[in-house]
Amino acid sequence: MIKVFNTLSRSKEIFKPLNQGEVSIYCCGVTPYNPPHIGNARPFVTWDVIRRFFAKSGYKVHYVQNFTDVDDKIINRANELGVSWSDVAEKNIAAYFKSMDALNVRRADIYPKVSETIDDIIKLVATLVDKDFAYVTDGGDVFYSVEKDSSYGKLSGRKLSDMMAGARVEVNESKRHPMDFALWKAAKPGEPFWDSPWGKGRPGWHIECSAMSLKYLGAKFDFHGGGSDLIFPHHENEIAQSQAALGDENSFAQYWLHNGFITKGNKKLSKSDKSQAKETKGFFTVEEVLAKFPGEVVRLCLLQAHYRNPLEFNEDRVAETQDFYRKLAKAYWQLETLAEKIHAGEFVKDTAEKNFAITVSRAGGLVEEAERLLANFYAAMSDDFNTALAISEMFELAREVGDYYKDFTAGKILPVTIDGGIILRVREIFAEMAEILGLFEQPVPKVVDEEKSDAQPELVDALMKIILSLRQDARAAKNWSTADKIRDELKAAGIVVEDTPDGAIWKRA
Numbered sequence: 001m002i003k004v005f006n007t008l009s010r011s012k013e014i015f016k017p018l019n020q021g022e023v024s025i026y027c028c029g030v031t032p033y034n035p036p037h038i039g040n041a042r043p044f045v046t047w048d049v050i051r052r053f054f055a056k057s058g059y060k061v062h063y064v065q066n067f068t069d070v071d072d073k074i075i076n077r078a079n080e081l082g083v084s085w086s087d088v089a090e091k092n093i094a095a096y097f098k099s100m101d102a103l104n105v106r107r108a109d110i111y112p113k114v115s116e117t118i119d120d121i122i123k124l125v126a127t128l129v130d131k132d133f134a135y136v137t138d139g140g141d142v143f144y145s146v147e148k149d150s151s152y153g154k155l156s157g158r159k160l161s162d163m164m165a166g167a168r169v170e171v172n173e174s175k176r177h178p179m180d181f182a183l184w185k186a187a188k189p190g191e192p193f194w195d196s197p198w199g200k201g202r203p204g205w206h207i208e209c210s211a212m213s214l215k216y217l218g219a220k221f222d223f224h225g226g227g228s229d230l231i232f233p234h235h236e237n238e239i240a241q242s243q244a245a246l247g248d249e250n251s252f253a254q255y256w257l258h259n260g261f262i263t264k265g266n267k268k269l270s271k272s273d274k275s276q277a278k279e280t281k282g283f284f285t286v287e288e289v290l291a292k293f294p295g296e297v298v299r300l301c302l303l304q305a306h307y308r309n310p311l312e313f314n315e316d317r318v319a320e321t322q323d324f325y326r327k328l329a330k331a332y333w334q335l336e337t338l339a340e341k342i343h344a345g346e347f348v349k350d351t352a353e354k355n356f357a358i359t360v361s362r363a364g365g366l367v368e369e370a371e372r373l374l375a376n377f378y379a380a381m382s383d384d385f386n387t388a389l390a391i392s393e394m395f396e397l398a399r400e401v402g403d404y405y406k407d408f409t410a411g412k413i414l415p416v417t418i419d420g421g422i423i424l425r426v427r428e429i430f431a432e433m434a435e436i437l438g439l440f441e442q443p444v445p446k447v448v449d450e451e452k453s454d455a456q457p458e459l460v461d462a463l464m465k466i467i468l469s470l471r472q473d474a475r476a477a478k479n480w481s482t483a484d485k486i487r488d489e490l491k492a493a494g495i496v497v498e499d500t501p502d503g504a505i506w507k508r509a
């Protein structure tokens, strides 16, 4: 049973798919006028995990995400740069994919663009005009009439009268009600335009998502997602115009999920806030963050809070996540090492083969624990996709693996007593968690086994003393090549030697 928090009902509901064994999702994509910033990345990483979770739970997933490639911001940017609007869009769509690939975000089934959906948009606007939910002005604009729609405001839970206060109302003399919104905008000089029954123009912002979801997912689909800043007016308008056109108040998305903001100093991260852009300088776009931290670490950081909660994002936090990630990576390699030994025939194939009458070694306990943690992991994900809790279950498994591995390397567990099948199952469970969270799809860093290297620090000190004194002897004998060789090979092993007036000293790189 999967429970989700539905913005529409403002409550946690049991998810019932429209079609058994299938999940259809529409997530609002980016307006590609700039490379994506870290706040933009959150909904896509969130939905990527949700998709993976559904897929791993046996659902067939249909996922649609748009590009708003016709928009004021793109047109303005193109004019600033003296290039075409489509050049601006294409360049930033490429930047979007580059950033998302680095964050292991799987591609959508389809990425519709406004410029490629104009016919469907015009058809939808025409339906709304025919049904009298929309009107055409003398200037060739088409507006949705909020007063014609008695349920307008149901998603955000606002009444028409409340919306007026504080709303950014577009000033337009020809609007019948200040909250009416544009479905179609008459062409202005220097803007891209398409022919329509109302003259040359281009779509308003909201209508594209209704047209695209209708085209690719049908009149009803399971999930609609996006950042919580989209609830009003964007999603409110989507739901209004879609249900008005379809004449069915149960049509369109069944569950509305909205992710919280990424914050910096408790303020929402936004492209348009200039003061903040200064504060977050060098750590704002996904590309800038990726220049300092690996993609999988950034991804893990974005998943360490529940998607609905705000997430404070700064370098310290990502650095903390990096330590955390390294602990997971260490368990990954420990399981790989054990698996290699199993394949090399160092362990028994299974318990029955050796005819053990008792449960051998501690592997039995380890696999029981792993199965329990996997069940917890799924329970956390089934409870409104609680990645924060799911990650802690994976971390717990990493700790268990570490304890087991430590006993193994210390000789407390003999290979002959290990049931290889059991270890492979633990590795499979660890990999299943990683797959859902989208980790370890890029080369996994080899994490030095701290227990091992720090186990006998006195011995290391003693050995280093001997090595450095041999190097000193070589130097005294003017045997520079040997002295250099010692220094270079120590460096390759992660130890830096520095010559000081008091003699050579060493430290770990």
Ligand SMILES: [Zn+2]
Binding pocket: 027, 028, 029, 209, 234
């Ligand atoms: Zn949208």
